[in-house]
Amino acid sequence: MTSVDGKILSEKWGSDATVKKLANKFEEVHEKIGVKAWIVGRTTMEKDFTDFAKPILKKGHQEVDRKDFVAEHQSDSFAIAIDGQGKLGWEEPEMEGDHVISVLTEAVPDAYLAHLKDIGVSYIFAGEKVISLQTALEKLYALFDIKHLMLEGGAHINGSFLNEKLIDELQHVLLPIADGTIETSTLFEIDKDIKREGATLLKLENVKQMEDDVLWLSYTFKY
Numbered sequence: 001m002t003s004v005d006g007k008i009l010s011e012k013w014g015s016d017a018t019v020k021k022l023a024n025k026f027e028e029v030h031e032k033i034g035v036k037a038w039i040v041g042r043t044t045m046e047k048d049f050t051d052f053a054k055p056i057l058k059k060g061h062q063e064v065d066r067k068d069f070v071a072e073h074q075s076d077s078f079a080i081a082i083d084g085q086g087k088l089g090w091e092e093p094e095m096e097g098d099h100v101i102s103v104l105t106e107a108v109p110d111a112y113l114a115h116l117k118d119i120g121v122s123y124i125f126a127g128e129k130v131i132s133l134q135t136a137l138e139k140l141y142a143l144f145d146i147k148h149l150m151l152e153g154g155a156h157i158n159g160s161f162l163n164e165k166l167i168d169e170l171q172h173v174l175l176p177i178a179d180g181t182i183e184t185s186t187l188f189e190i191d192k193d194i195k196r197e198g199a200t201l202l203k204l205e206n207v208k209q210m211e212d213d214v215l216w217l218s219y220t221f222k223y
């Protein structure tokens, strides 16, 4: 979801009722798309979902293998965070009714893993010190049967998936808001040191005009 100038930080848009109503289009479209697994970067998860909770380390001496952990879960929908360093403070194994899966590197402390196991949060390892998105996707498919995944920001995780050509389609909610700030993030942010190619071309597949002058644009990627 962006402003017409591609900005994604809704807190920059003020707090009047019209803006709030527009920002709610995100959830509306999320529900309509209906994909059962969603994935976000650590920053988005802590800001928009876990309320900046600090990581919890189990007390005492802990030794935990670097083996992926699939916790028992009733839900067949998943909330997934890319959190290489284990910075998120999980207290429950569900987020908004979806089973939590944390994508970690092997660098996280044993006491952090012990806590996740205790509370029933699943975790997978996708790299020794740095996250490999490809590995993460392969494991999410192999261990949780996740074939269709909704990537929901923020800017940097979107940019990293784009950089590695891992996005098949874009569902873009375009709000009738002009942001105008210079320093805030756009839909895709890729650090110049890792950016592999120039711009990526997309194919417009569908345009839907929603209420309140909102456009829902569907694209596929032409890598």
Ligand SMILES: NC(=O)c1ccc[n+]([C@@H]2O[C@H](COP(=O)([O-])OP(=O)(O)OC[C@H]3O[C@@H](n4cnc5c(N)ncnc54)[C@H](OP(=O)(O)O)[C@@H]3O)[C@@H](O)[C@H]2O)c1
Binding pocket: 001, 002, 007, 008, 009, 010, 026, 040, 041, 042, 043, 044, 045, 047, 048, 082, 083, 084, 085, 087, 131, 133, 152, 153, 154, 155, 156, 157, 158, 160, 185, 189
């Ligand atoms: N408008 C919208 O549709 C929308 C949607 C979602 C989020 N948002 C907003 O976006 C903002 C957050 O965006 P953001 O760009 O700052 O953060 P982000 O993309 O949510 O998270 C970035 C973090 O993810 C971790 N990460 C691990 N591997 C990565 C990789 N390969 N590439 C990128 N990140 C990786 C890193 O955490 P570590 O630093 O711990 O390693 C990195 O700092 C929030 O304000 C949120 O509200 C808007």
